[in-house]
Amino acid sequence: MLYTVFIGLSAFFALYTGLRLIRPSRLGFWARIVAWCCLCYAWGSIPAEGFLRHAGVESRTIDVIAFGGAVAFGVASLLLVLLLSRDSLLLLWHARRVLPRRRPRPLHDASRRQFIQGASGTGVMALAGVFSGTAMYGAMRVPAVRDIQMPVHGLHPALDGYTVVQLSDLHVGAFLGVDWLEGVVERANAAGADLIAVTGDIVDGSPRHLREQIEPLRRLQAPDGVFGVSGNHEYYSGISRWLPVLESLGLNMLENRSVRIRRGEATLLLGGVSDYAAHRFGRQYASDSRKAMLHGEDTDFKLLLAHQPASVFAAEKAGWNAMLCGHTHGGQVFPFMAVVSMVQPYLAGLYRHGAMQLYVSRGTGFWGPPFRLGAPAEISRVILRRA
Structure with missing residues (x-):
């Protein structure tokens, strides 16, 4: 339709x-x-x-x-x-x-x-x-690193300054290939993050067609690991084929699950959910913020990775403290920001949603026309700060 x-x-x-x-x-x-x-x-x-x-x-x-x-x-x-x-x-x-x-x-x-x-x-x-x-x-250049200070009330002192580099909406495929992705990986590794998060829409195409182009992701590295979640384009491209490939490249895919990360005396719960619309491809893929939280309620800070801003409603009810996502591309080309704002609750930047904080990346790559106008691409460096 x-x-x-x-x-x-x-x-x-x-x-x-x-x-x-x-x-x-x-x-x-x-x-x-x-x-x-x-x-x-x-x-x-x-x-x-x-x-x-x-x-x-x-x-x-x-x-x-x-x-x-x-x-x-x-x-x-x-x-x-x-x-x-x-x-x-x-x-x-x-x-x-x-x-x-x-x-x-x-x-x-x-x-x-x-x-x-x-x-x-x-x-x-x-x-x-x-x-x-x-x-x-x-659109075609390797984007710059953008710093985002995320003030958190009651943040454990040991987590003050904890840094997450976020890559989102890479859309590696017909237009963005090996050279561009190598530049992104090099810049992300040099950003000095505690962990790297890739929040969906990583690929546009099949593993058979894109295996060589996606290979530079293997070189992503951070002390606490490299994590990812699926976006809607992974489902369009065949999620069952892509998940094992992405895992083999070193991305720890958090599909409705979480891991605990120790930082001194504090514990950070890092969770991830499948794409907001994943249930359309089968009930087994449905996004579940509560399942991702399972047995993590006692941690000092709970950070959720998602693809779409629309996941924030379920995330808040599940008790997450903050969420990183993308999907919107910030509108990508002026004046289409107005259209994106009509279908997504948040467009780009740092927001407060009830008791939660939410950061929406404008994305690292692009989709459709290789254009960015009024919504520059970014490699996001999110830094937790005691408020």
Whole structure:
């Protein structure tokens, strides 16, 4: 159902963009044909790639074609936003026609409107190009380490300064490969964490196709270990195949379970839950914060790893003190933060939810178009502090 809706919206947006930009242009016949083909490729590439991957069709050639399509989709999306903004302003400008006028309308008013529409169309395309280049640079580079001080009332003195480096939404697949992941691993290892947490959406594709690209994760290291939880994309890619592979790479996958970590005289309970929507793939995968807490109530601090912010409601009821998650990408590309905020309780940053603290990472990689605009990627370094 959602796939059909997405295809329908893509077709509508392609038609709207073409009618508002290509049709009124002075392009020749064949140039118009090429422009319409590029527009259809841009809006149809993401649905086509999703269909192929769902059917199990994977290859390096498809990856290259998909990357080009994802870039085109990103450009088309920004172009649509700018075009809608321009048309809204033009609509307001044309609305003057229904207002009473004291002087006759100039004869050259129609030609002025035509000039404004043509010039603004050129400006929209130029801005889309500038924004696209900036957004692509922001997505493809290895992100910086971002420090987050998490103040905790009553934190045991031995846990003051305890540091967790969080990687989230790596989305290793067709677009982000070995070199990028090696840079992320190197930067995460150098961040001086007590432990490293990977909060889901690690891969996009099958183990057969991505085994070489995911290999750098083996080099992640921290004194108290490297831990992970599943995200929705692990389920799309085959959770039963990926869990043993991720474990073999050194990730201790906390699927509805927890471990105790000693720090001096204090004990930290580190737990993890499967993805919030995992129950759709089988009841055995359902996220369970209470099960993850089992026999850990007597610990000094309880930190839960989850993928989606929506897991916070069950986590608070189960008695967790804090939660680290991702999934939202911080909206990834402006102005789509507004859309993400409508479907997720928290977007990005540090929040207080009842008695809990919650940190939502903007993510380390990206999904869909290789763009980040207004929501920079991050390697999060969360530091517990006595409040």
